[in-house]
Amino acid sequence: MSPMTPMERIETAIRLGRPDRVPVVPIIDFFAARYGGITQHDMFFDLAKADLALEKTLRDLGPIDGQNLTYAGLGRIMQVIFPTPPQLPGVGDVPPDGQFQFVERSVMGSEEYKRMAESNPLRLLMENITKYHAEFRGPLGMARAFRIIISDTLKMRGSIKRWLRKGVVSTVAYNITFTPMEYISLFLRSLNDFVLDIFRHPEELKAAARALMKPMIMQGMLMIRLSGVRAVFLGGNRTSATFLNPSQFEEFALPEWLEMSEHFARRGITVFLHLDSDWTPFLTYFKDFPRGKCVLCLDGTSDIFQAKEVLGDHMCIMGDVPASLLKLGEPEEVDEYCHRLITEIGSDGGFILSSGCTVPPDAKPENVKAMLQSVHKG
Amino acid sequence: MGHEDHAWKGVGQMEGKERSSDRLSDMLSELREKEVLEMVRNALEEKVNPLSLVEELREGMAEVGRRFERKDYFRSELIMSAEIFKEAIVLIEPHLAAGQGENKGDIVIGTVKGDIHDIGKNIVATLLRCSGYRVHDLGVDVPPEAFVTKLLETNARLLGLSGLLTLAFDSMKETVCKVEQAGLRDRVKVIIGGGPVNEKVVEYTGADAFGKDAAQAVELARLYLEG
Numbered sequence: 001m002s003p004m005t006p007m008e009r010i011e012t013a014i015r016l017g018r019p020d021r022v023p024v025v026p027i028i029d030f031f032a033a034r035y036g037g038i039t040q041h042d043m044f045f046d047l048a049k050a051d052l053a054l055e056k057t058l059r060d061l062g063p064i065d066g067q068n069l070t071y072a073g074l075g076r077i078m079q080v081i082f083p084t085p086p087q088l089p090g091v092g093d094v095p096p097d098g099q100f101q102f103v104e105r106s107v108m109g110s111e112e113y114k115r116m117a118e119s120n121p122l123r124l125l126m127e128n129i130t131k132y133h134a135e136f137r138g139p140l141g142m143a144r145a146f147r148i149i150i151s152d153t154l155k156m157r158g159s160i161k162r163w164l165r166k167g168v169v170s171t172v173a174y175n176i177t178f179t180p181m182e183y184i185s186l187f188l189r190s191l192n193d194f195v196l197d198i199f200r201h202p203e204e205l206k207a208a209a210r211a212l213m214k215p216m217i218m219q220g221m222l223m224i225r226l227s228g229v230r231a232v233f234l235g236g237n238r239t240s241a242t243f244l245n246p247s248q249f250e251e252f253a254l255p256e257w258l259e260m261s262e263h264f265a266r267r268g269i270t271v272f273l274h275l276d277s278d279w280t281p282f283l284t285y286f287k288d289f290p291r292g293k294c295v296l297c298l299d300g301t302s303d304i305f306q307a308k309e310v311l312g313d314h315m316c317i318m319g320d321v322p323a324s325l326l327k328l329g330e331p332e333e334v335d336e337y338c339h340r341l342i343t344e345i346g347s348d349g350g351f352i353l354s355s356g357c358t359v360p361p362d363a364k365p366e367n368v369k370a371m372l373q374s375v376h377k378g
Numbered sequence: 379m380g381h382e383d384h385a386w387k388g389v390g391q392m393e394g395k396e397r398s399s400d401r402l403s404d405m406l407s408e409l410r411e412k413e414v415l416e417m418v419r420n421a422l423e424e425k426v427n428p429l430s431l432v433e434e435l436r437e438g439m440a441e442v443g444r445r446f447e448r449k450d451y452f453r454s455e456l457i458m459s460a461e462i463f464k465e466a467i468v469l470i471e472p473h474l475a476a477g478q479g480e481n482k483g484d485i486v487i488g489t490v491k492g493d494i495h496d497i498g499k500n501i502v503a504t505l506l507r508c509s510g511y512r513v514h515d516l517g518v519d520v521p522p523e524a525f526v527t528k529l530l531e532t533n534a535r536l537l538g539l540s541g542l543l544t545l546a547f548d549s550m551k552e553t554v555c556k557v558e559q560a561g562l563r564d565r566v567k568v569i570i571g572g573g574p575v576n577e578k579v580v581e582y583t584g585a586d587a588f589g590k591d592a593a594q595a596v597e598l599a600r601l602y603l604e605g
Contacts, residue, residue: 099543101543244453322574323574324544324578327544328578329578361545
């Protein structure tokens with residue numbers, strides 16, 4: 001029997017089947033930039049350079065079946081779509097090879113929840129953006145913002161196609177969106193203030209989140225349309241068990257995680273639940289999510305082996321070679337961990353080997369090589 | 379429950395189990411924000427010794443820590459309890475005589491160079507303050523030299539370094555190195571923390587220990603400064 005194509009391999013794993021071998025699909029742009037000799041700034045803002053850096057990385061360290069989220073060329077879009085732009089390398093005071101990070105601060109008070117709840121959802125999203133980006137205000141500003149989004153996504157779409165021809169699948173492209181609570185706590189309120197809001201203003205917070213549901217879904221659908229990749233990346237961290245207790249999760253977060261996942265799954269869009277931090281106490285809730293249509297991506301903090309026990313017959317599991325192991329470990333240790341993942345989680349299918357969140361820029365190349373090659377060992 | 383029933387009675391002075399929830403420490407550990415603040419205001423009006431109020435509040439925070447260790451509480455409860463504690467202290471502080479209020483030790487803390495993640499660092503700083511330590515929080519993206527300067531200035535014997543990114547491991551290592559070069563390593567213990575930090579990172583950076591969560595960081599402070 002001829003080997004599966006990378007696409008078939010990944011698709012089979014997502015639908016809970018057993019591919020010819022475990023696919024390996026890391027988030028590798030940050031590392032590939034450093035390894036390929038370009039700055040993090042170039043990776044975010046110069047797609048051609050980023051593609052060359054990735055090519056060198058894969059040539060030297062081994063092939064991959066796909067990339068999970070891609071950041072290459074996404075810099076300008078990130079500056080537009082997020083109300084508080086993350087710290088981007090080479091922008092402002094950040095050195096060109098500095099690291100991308102979100103800025104932890106509140107840009108609105110809790111009293112604004114009421115106004116959010118009463119606003120037209122689309123206008124609300126635009127307001128959130130233009131409030132902190134004067135250059136995108138007014139019809140001309142809006143046109144400028146859309147021109148950036150459309151022109152850069154088309155470039156990235158071209159890159160995705162070229163990589164696919166070389167046998168590298170882009171699983172979610174750059175189709176990022178968030179559940180409303182994740183969005184609020186990441187971009188509008190600091191984590192600390194968000195938690196206090198849960199205790200002090202629960203109803204206002206929930207009403208504002210309800211108003212944000214439609215725009216968050218629209219953001220996902222827009223990116224899916226532009227990229228041509230029928231999958232979406234739902235980023236999760238702040239509604240994890242690292243921060244919330246189970247009853248808070250049930251009340252504030254679970255309904256919207258479920259609603260968004262069902263919305264996309266119904267339309268044949270695969271949902272990558274990118275869950276950073278610890279979700280172990282919440283794993284059983286994911287049994288209610290659409291079967292065989294979601295991928296549970298863990299970052300090395302949650303117990304992935306428990307995830308297999310609880311959800312192995314329900315959704316594909318993806319992960320979770322920890323960043324600290326890739327930086328400080330030895331190739332034998334990486335190989336041993338990957339082997340454990342492949343045999344204990346992947347032996348009956350429904351598993352994709354990946355980095356826990358992203359491969360860090362300062363990972364040891366020999367460790368990345370060990371991870372990429374582990375799937376080819378018998 | 380009526381306002382009058384809430385008059386502050388001090389540790390161990392409540393009669394019967396059914397009334398135990400009227401204790402200030404219990405109110406705090408159960409996150410009853412309004413009741414805590416009301417009781418503190420009333421107690422201050424009644425000229426209750428403000429230090430005993432602080433002690434009660436610390437007892438409440440210690441109980442929150444125990445519940446967190448037992449996994450009955452999550453980080454959201456830590457954040458909320460620390461907020462209530464801070465609000466109560468704001469009320470109490472003007473009633474404390476100058477210099478009154480114990481300082482169990484100075485601690486310098488910050489997120490290391492190149493990293494701007496501060497959620498964990500902020501929780502640790504707040505809990506350390508709640509536990510009676512004087513915390514000098516240098517913020518985020520802190521260069522090694524700034525830690526050393528602050529250690530010299532305060533004579534602190536504990537340094538807490540935080541970071542979420544792997545690049546933070548190198549900054550932590552560099553900071554420990556600078557502390558050594560400044561001749562401070564013999565008297566300064568270094569604890570580290572943050573998502574990916576583990577025993578291997580302790581070894582790599584040359585720190586003394588790591589806390590896997592904020593409660594453990596407080597335990598380490600107790601061990602090093604009071605043990």
